[in-house]
Every structure is written in structure tokens, then in C-alpha cells.
Amino acid sequence: MKVLLHDLKNIDLTNKADQVIVADGKYAPCQGCFKCWTKHPATCALKDSLQEMCRILGQADELTIITENYYGGYSPNVKRLLDRSIGTSTPMSTYRGGLMHHTLRYWKHDSLRVIVYGDIVEAEKETWRQMVKANSLNNGFTDYSVEFMNEWEGSVL
Amino acid sequence: MKTVFIDCSPKQRLSASGFVATFTRMFVFGRKVQCKLRTPKDFQPIFEEIKDADSIVFCMPLYVDGIPSHILPFLKEMENKFTNKNVYVIANNGFIEGRQNEPLMQNMENFCHRANLNWCGGLGIGGGVMMNVMRIMFCVVCALSLLQVVLNGFDFSLLKDSLDDALVILILCCGIISFDLWLAYCINNGKEYGKHYTRIMLPSFVFIVCADIFFTIISLFQGGIFRGWFSKKKPTM
Numbered sequence: 001m002k003v004l005l006h007d008l009k010n011i012d013l014t015n016k017a018d019q020v021i022v023a024d025g026k027y028a029p030c031q032g033c034f035k036c037w038t039k040h041p042a043t044c045a046l047k048d049s050l051q052e053m054c055r056i057l058g059q060a061d062e063l064t065i066i067t068e069n070y071y072g073g074y075s076p077n078v079k080r081l082l083d084r085s086i087g088t089s090t091p092m093s094t095y096r097g098g099l100m101h102h103t104l105r106y107w108k109h110d111s112l113r114v115i116v117y118g119d120i121v122e123a124e125k126e127t128w129r130q131m132v133k134a135n136s137l138n139n140g141f142t143d144y145s146v147e148f149m150n151e152w153e154g155s156v157l
Numbered sequence: 158m159k160t161v162f163i164d165c166s167p168k169q170r171l172s173a174s175g176f177v178a179t180f181t182r183m184f185v186f187g188r189k190v191q192c193k194l195r196t197p198k199d200f201q202p203i204f205e206e207i208k209d210a211d212s213i214v215f216c217m218p219l220y221v222d223g224i225p226s227h228i229l230p231f232l233k234e235m236e237n238k239f240t241n242k243n244v245y246v247i248a249n250n251g252f253i254e255g256r257q258n259e260p261l262m263q264n265m266e267n268f269c270h271r272a273n274l275n276w277c278g279g280l281g282i283g284g285g286v287m288m289n290v291m292r293i294m295f296c297v298v299c300a301l302s303l304l305q306v307v308l309n310g311f312d313f314s315l316l317k318d319s320l321d322d323a324l325v326i327l328i329l330c331c332g333i334i335s336f337d338l339w340l341a342y343c344i345n346n347g348k349e350y351g352k353h354y355t356r357i358m359l360p361s362f363v364f365i366v367c368a369d370i371f372f373t374i375i376s377l378f379q380g381g382i383f384r385g386w387f388s389k390k391k392p393t394m
């Protein structure tokens with residue numbers, strides 16, 4: 001399954017993937033309770049549109065994220081969604097890439113593609129490369145890539 | 158000299174970030190304030206505290222290799238509000254390798270450059286959950302053994318076992334304690350700390366077994382084990 005996650009306002013990307021998720025920020029941030037692992041697995045304790053988001057991200061073979069740049073990391077709306085989706089893994093731990101990580105609830109994913117738009121300085125680009133590499137290992141992606149653009153260009157999809 | 162400690166954990170109580178903030182504060186001189194940053198309502202009071210501060214210490218958990226989402230709007234609002242403030246970061250993460258905090262540290266450094274603040278470095282602590290569990294256990298053990306001493310007519314020889322436990326905890330945390338004291342020294346002297354990573358002093362394969370046991374016990378109590386603990390659930394909404 002191809003999943004596209006973006007924080008673009010007033011831009012319709014509906015047909016660009018099997019599942020398109022708009023990070024509109026109309027949901028609460030993670031409370032850090034871990035109940036999506038220990039109480040009601042793969043379900044968030046907060047009852048809003050992200051309650052079962054991990055079930056969609058967990059089943060994505062190809063995940064594309066379009067996000068505004070925030071200091072070399074995701075925009076608040078996208079990051080909220082990612083923080084609320086750690087149910088994609090289980091509480092049990094293993095080694096991946098020589099580092100400690102959680103075992104995956106679903107399966108190994110093929111590719112993580114991150115497209116960053118906005119004003120991005122060189123140091124932030126370097127941070128992004130490390131960030132996406134870490135994310136891809138943490139979430140069990142085989143492959144990853146990062147692209148940068150000053151303004152969103154629809155032609156890259 | 159004034160230092161503002163910001164506990165960036167969304168947890169109301171017993172956060173690891175709150176603990177490191179409190180612990181570090183003990184070794185910092187001058188005026189010190191500790192604030193909790195959970196919701197946008199907290200922004201303004203914290204900005205008020207920062208106005209006349211010399212240093213700001215962000216204590217935060219690592220969430221998905223980065224800054225927890227609720228902190229980002231705060232940082233955005235803070236851009237160009239202040240100048241000439243020293244910024245330090247103490248991050249802690251669940252996994253054993255403190256180095257996994259590196260992207261978060263870079264995010265905070267990039268923030269300082271955009272916000273015109275002095276980036277003074279940070280400490281990344283691996284095994285934050287274990288540190289948090291141990292400090293709670295430490296307090297409980299101390300309280301229980303003191304109670305035992307009192308109940309047995311002030312027989313202080315009973316303290317020996319608890320002292321042994323305390324020693325083990327101190328050894329496991331020796332890296333965290335020494336790197337943290339060094340950070341406090343830098344805050345006190347307005348010095349640059351650089352970026353350092355430390356961890357609970359356990360080999361990772363032992364740590365992984367501890368983490369697995371920890372989550373199994375909690376999931377047993379909260380019932381998650383019986384509600385499809387590992388199952389590949391499909392969306393229902």
C-alpha cells in the first residue's frame with residue numbers, strides 16, 4: 001500500500017496514493033502514556049482522528065511525507081501525527097542497524113520518502129539527512145530518501 | 158544569575174525530564190525556576206520567566222528521533238523574542254544508546270541559530286525510562302528501610318542492605334551523574350558544554366531484557382497482553 005502524508009493547505013493530492021492523510025493539526029499531541037502498547041494495543045488513548053493512525057502507517061509499504069521545515073525536522077502537524085503513531089511497533093525490543101529498536105507490529109516497509117519544503121539552511125539539510133535515516137531504521141524501512149524545495153512543486157509526485 | 162529549567166515532557170507527573178531538571182537544579186547556583194511546558198497555555202508564563210534569565214535549560218524526552226510535537230509551536234513563538242540567552246538541552250530517550258538523541262540536539266542547535274540564542278550544547282541520556290524507574294525505586298527503598306529501622310527500635314545495622322542497593326544504582330548512573338554535574342558547572346560559569354551522550358551503565362543486551370520484562374509486567378497489569386498485544390490490527394474507522 002502507498003501512503004502519502006502531507007501538511008499542505010488547500011492542495012488536493014487525493015489521487016496520488018492509495019491512502020492520503022492530511023496533517024491538518026485538528027488532533028491532540030501525544031501524552032506519552034504508552035497505552036497504545038500496554039492497555040489497548042494499536043489504539044491511542046486520545047479519541048480523535050488519530051486514534052487508529054498507527055494501523056494505517058503500519059501497513060504502508062511506501063510512505064511519502066511532505067512537510068514544512070522546522071529546524072531540520074517535521075512540522076508540528078506532521079510530528080504530532082508521527083508521535084501519535086508509535087503503535088506501529090510493539091513494546092518488545094530488538095537490534096536494528098546495530099542499535100536498540102522496537103519490533104514491528106506489521107512488517108518491514110519498502111521505502112520512506114520525505115519531501116521538505118520551505119526555507120532550509122545547509123545545517124538543517126544535514127540534520128534532515130540524519131533524521132530521516134534514523135526514522136527509517138526506527139520504523140523498519142529498507143530504503144529512504146530526502147528532497148528539499150523552497151516552495152511546494154506538485155510535479156515531484 | 159537566573160536559570161529557567163523547562164520540563165518538556167507531556168506527562169503530568171513523574172517524568173524523567175522533570176527529574177533531570179530537578180536534579181540538575183540542585184547543582185546550579187543563583188535564582189532558578191522550573192516550569193512545565195505541556196500546552197499553549199504554558200507559553201506566556203514561561204516567556205515571562207525567560208525575560209530576565211541568563212540561561213534556559215530544555216529538559217525533554219526524545220519522540221520519534223526528534224523534539225516532541227507540542228514543543229515546536231513554543232520554539233516558533235520564541236524566535237526573535239529574546240537575545241543573549243544561553244541555551245542548554247538535556248534530552249533523554251527510551252533506548253539505551255544516548256547517541257540516538259543526536260537529531261534532536263541538532264534540531265535544537267538549528268533552532269538557536271534561527272532564534273538568535275546562544276547554543277551552549279546538550280547532554281543526551283540513553284535509558285531514560287530505566288533512570289526514571291530507578292530513582293522512584295531509590296526513594297521507595299530509602300523510605301522503607303528507614304521505616305524498618307524505626308520499627309526495630311533504631312537498629313541502624315539494618316541499613317546495610319539498602320546501602321548496597323543504593324550503591325548499585327549509583328554505579329549504573331555514574332555516567333549520567335558526572336556528565337550532568339559537568340553541565341551544571343557550565344551553566345554556572347556561562348560556558349559552552351558541547352554535545353555529550355551517556356547512558357545507564359548496562360550492556361545493551363541486558364538492558365533489552367530489562368525493557369522487555371518492564372513492558373510485559375505493565376501490559377499484564379493494564380491488560381494489553383490479552384487485547385492483541387502483537388496483532389496486526391486493521392483500521393475500523
Ligand SMILES: Cc1cc2nc3c(=O)[nH]c(=O)nc-3n(C[C@H](O)[C@H](O)[C@H](O)COP(=O)(O)O)c2cc1C
Binds near residue numbers: 032083252257
Ligand atoms: C511517542 C513517543 C515516541 C518515542 N520515540 C522514541 C525514540 O524514537 N527513541 C527512543 O529512544 N525513545 C523514544 N521514546 C521514549 C521516550 O524518549 C522515553 O520514554 C523518555 O524517557 C520519556 O521521558 P519523560 O518521562 O520525560 O516523558 C518515545 C516515547 C514516546 C511516548
